[in-house]
Amino acid sequence: MADLEDLTARMREFTEAREWGRFHDVKSLTLALTGEVGEVAELVQWLPADAVLEGDLQARFGDELADVLLYLVRLADVAGVNLVAAGLAKLQRNEDRFPISVYRSIAPEHP
Template structure:
């Protein structure tokens, strides 16, 4: 992870430690909490048009910012508990996507690529 993400992960680790919450921060619980927060973020967009979602009013944007913060915190904490370098995982996934979705074949298309072969 980059220094900023490492710092955030460390701060979250300490936040949980001083509250004695480590026992609650299992991967399962963190993944479920992350899903809940993503649901709260999605709810902010639920009844907006595509145009409205691109330029939300200041109150809606403030709520979205809060939910994005919650999603980020749970994602960083989950990655930390699992020992996953979040940025490396994202870079690796983008590398895979560049192979699966070559620009010439997928430019302007929303179609899904066939599944990747299993890792060996």
């Protein structure tokens, strides 16, 4: 499984084999994704900002990030969003919006 298309197909097959598609609407997947992001945050919320993730915490962090990725991939599939195309387009908009000459080492303020 080398790319996002393979992962998307594998998630679709996983879901279909278990007949879970009826549970995978955009709202439900968005809420599940949000919960998984919360679990990532929970692992690091009381750690110092410069803490290094090691051992069991590193493995748990990886598992939670994988859950986020899998729900995101499934959500995009159900919603008909090409994540690679959307990500590249968004990155280009951000590059245009935040030119290096203006924003190097400066955190942008949000209006």
